[in-house]
Amino acid sequence: MRPTLAILNEDYPKVKTIESKQDINSLLNFLITIINIKVSSEEEKLQLDKQMILIFDLIKTKFGSLTVPEIKEAFKMFIAKEFPELKVYRILDCVVVAEVLNAYKEFRNDSLRAYDFKKKTLLEQPNPMTEKEIIQNKEALFKIVFEDLKATGLSLDAWLLYENLEANGRINISKAKKKEMYAQQAKIYLVELVQETTKRHFHSAKIIIEDAKNKIEKGKIIGSVANKCKSILVSNILKEYLTDFQEFKNQIER
Numbered sequence: 001m002r003p004t005l006a007i008l009n010e011d012y013p014k015v016k017t018i019e020s021k022q023d024i025n026s027l028l029n030f031l032i033t034i035i036n037i038k039v040s041s042e043e044e045k046l047q048l049d050k051q052m053i054l055i056f057d058l059i060k061t062k063f064g065s066l067t068v069p070e071i072k073e074a075f076k077m078f079i080a081k082e083f084p085e086l087k088v089y090r091i092l093d094c095v096v097v098a099e100v101l102n103a104y105k106e107f108r109n110d111s112l113r114a115y116d117f118k119k120k121t122l123l124e125q126p127n128p129m130t131e132k133e134i135i136q137n138k139e140a141l142f143k144i145v146f147e148d149l150k151a152t153g154l155s156l157d158a159w160l161l162y163e164n165l166e167a168n169g170r171i172n173i174s175k176a177k178k179k180e181m182y183a184q185q186a187k188i189y190l191v192e193l194v195q196e197t198t199k200r201h202f203h204s205a206k207i208i209i210e211d212a213k214n215k216i217e218k219g220k221i222i223g224s225v226a227n228k229c230k231s232i233l234v235s236n237i238l239k240e241y242l243t244d245f246q247e248f249k250n251q252i253e254r
Contacts, residue, residue, distance in 0.1 A: 003115055004197050005108050007208055008069045015071065016064025027059075027068050028052045034075050035092045051093060058094045063101045069207050074104035083107070146248050149239045158238065159230035164252050170237055181229050186216045189225045 002010070018024060032052070039045045059071065066074075081088055083103040089096070109116075129137065141160060148155030165171045173181075193212055197205035215222055241248045 003112060004205070004208060005073075005111055006115055008073060009067060009108070011211070012067035012069050014064055015066055015068060016060055018060075018068070023068070024056060027071065028056060030072055031055070031075060031092060031097075034079055035090055037090070037092050054094055055092070055097050058097060059101070062098070063105075066101065066105070070104065070108070071101065072207070074100050077104065077107070142249050142252065143245075145234075145238065146242065146245055149235060150242050153239050154232065154235045156228065156231050158232075158234035159227040161234050161238075161252055162230040165234055165237060168254055170251070171233055173233065178229070181232070182221075182225060185225050185228050185232075186222065189222065189228075190216065 015027075032048070037048065039048055059066075063071075077083060078086060078100045079088065083100070086099055086103055141157065145155040145158050145161065148157065162171065190209070190212055194205075194209055197208050212222070238248065238251060241251050
């Protein structure tokens with residue numbers, strides 16, 4: 001599962017792409033509320049409105065690569081005094097916003113250094129593999145799945161073999177059964193997501209969990225859940241052929 005900070009950055013629109021006035025006002029009102037800014041006159045309200053226009057312009061032009069959940073997370077961390085170098089004042093201006101968001105970016109980048117390196121390495125794969133490399137990689141995958149099945153009876157990498165088995169007629173499951181299986185695994189995914197996000201004490205856990213619930217309720221496919229279903233189906237077939245590795249491979253490639 002991806003780190004929570006990666007989910008906040010990768011699964012939501014960047015601030016620089018936001019055009020909806022409602023979304024803009026929602027973010028600005030969040031900042032005003034969490035800092036607990038009060039106004040006691042029309043003149044103060046007018047000044048605050050002008051300040052918020054400047055703040056949003058700063059966010060969009062200088063921190064446009066952040067997402068709304070990231071900005072909210074940053075200010076929750078700020079209020080919770082999780083940025084030791086920043087003093088918490090009940091002030092909301094461009095200077096404070098810039099300090100908070102810069103601190104968050106530094107924290108996020110440090111936290112995701114290993115994740116980003118792995119992601120970059122995958123994205124920078126060299127030119128298309130040779131036929132020999134393809135065969136070697138396929139053999140390595142077969143071996144991984146084979147060993148996983150011998151150890152636990154389930155390989156979470158087995159979904160990569162789903163198309164092979166489906167093409168040769170080994171997988172025959174009705175749409176109703178697929179739907180039922182996906183629903184079961186979606187429930188498990190949600191439980192694991194709650195555990196993963198809350199145990200790390202991330203303030204935006206609620207946002208991530210609600211987003212996942214909405215996707216499930218609306219019938220949107222979550223890739224990791226679909227892949228797990230495929231892995232289970234493939235594993236259930238191939239775990240019957242673990243006495244001989246060559247026979248195991250034959251069941252996949254026949």
